[in-house]
Amino acid sequence: MYKNIKDSQITISELMLPSHSNFSGKIHGGYILNLMDQIAFACASKHSRNYCVTASVNKVDFLNPIDVGELVTLKASVNYTGRTSMVVGVRVESENIQTGLTKHCNSSYFTMVAKDETGKNVPVPGLILNSEEAVRRFARSIVRQEQARNRSNNFKASEFKIEDHLEALKKHNVKIIL
Numbered sequence: 001m002y003k004n005i006k007d008s009q010i011t012i013s014e015l016m017l018p019s020h021s022n023f024s025g026k027i028h029g030g031y032i033l034n035l036m037d038q039i040a041f042a043c044a045s046k047h048s049r050n051y052c053v054t055a056s057v058n059k060v061d062f063l064n065p066i067d068v069g070e071l072v073t074l075k076a077s078v079n080y081t082g083r084t085s086m087v088v089g090v091r092v093e094s095e096n097i098q099t100g101l102t103k104h105c106n107s108s109y110f111t112m113v114a115k116d117e118t119g120k121n122v123p124v125p126g127l128i129l130n131s132e133e134a135v136r137r138f139a140r141s142i143v144r145q146e147q148a149r150n151r152s153n154n155f156k157a158s159e160f161k162i163e164d165h166l167e168a169l170k171k172h173n174v175k176i177i178l
Helices: 029-048 132-154
Strands: 002-004 010-015 051-058 071-081 085-095 102-115 126-128
Touching (some): 010 029, 029 071, 029 085, 071 126
Antiparallel strands (some): 010 071, 085 102
């Protein structure tokens, strides 16, 4: 079975309150991460029609701070489907409701796995890619997965060769005492 991407896309908006702020008066990053995880869960669950769990989060860069009183909008879309997993792209934007100015605050990719009622992984519907943008996002997810595997393999304790990295470390704020 295959499903259209638009059938599981979700958008939520929430007004940022003082209770969501950190000590500098900006919205706490952890609060935004919580909202991102919730919308990724909802999007993946809607696509798979199963309970889903977060397997990993790929790169969260906080691009712009969010102020108290701004309206935050999160958009989630399934970008990739494997056998039992999905990559959900999440975009966060904030809007100053007085000026109408919007800013991109962050984007991230959540790998979600569908589970049955006993906790076992279950197959998910594939995606119907009906635009160049959808093909680009799917292909980008494949490349991101390969890069993550390579990163993990290159730094496995059993494979790591310290001599390959010592010269590069000299350029950084580190003192090595072995």
